[in-house]
Amino acid sequence: MGDIEDFRLKIDELDRQLVRLISERARAALEIGRLKQMTSLPVYEPSRERVIYDNVRKANTGPLPDTELIHIYERIIDVMRSMQKNELASQRTADASTDRGEAAPASADKSRKTGNDK
Numbered sequence: 001m002g003d004i005e006d007f008r009l010k011i012d013e014l015d016r017q018l019v020r021l022i023s024e025r026a027r028a029a030l031e032i033g034r035l036k037q038m039t040s041l042p043v044y045e046p047s048r049e050r051v052i053y054d055n056v057r058k059a060n061t062g063p064l065p066d067t068e069l070i071h072i073y074e075r076i077i078d079v080m081r082s083m084q085k086n087e088l089a090s091q092r093t094a095d096a097s098t099d100r101g102e103a104a105p106a107s108a109d110k111s112r113k114t115g116n117d118k
Helices: 004-039 046-059 066-099 106-114
Strands: none
Touching: 004 066, 046 066
16 A cells, blocks of 8 residues: 555646546537537537436446546536537627627637636
């Protein structure tokens, strides 16, 4: 059995990996949001979310119970959906400004670059 510090170092490295993967997932979600906008698909697709939850359950080997892992994924999906909606709203604002011949608000441009709405 290792020392507590060894486990903490391992957790720190795993957290860095999780951040990279979640960021990669967020980039993919933003691209999907853009494609949804171009094809007039809704941001919220319950059938797709069910597929994700089924995939998570199938991939789960523990020690987290399926219900706990699904709770984590519900939050991840909620954040990604919110990010898509914010991106679409920022794009609509920028498009409306362009249509009126105005410069896009700086906040809309910043939101697209950083993922923040403030």
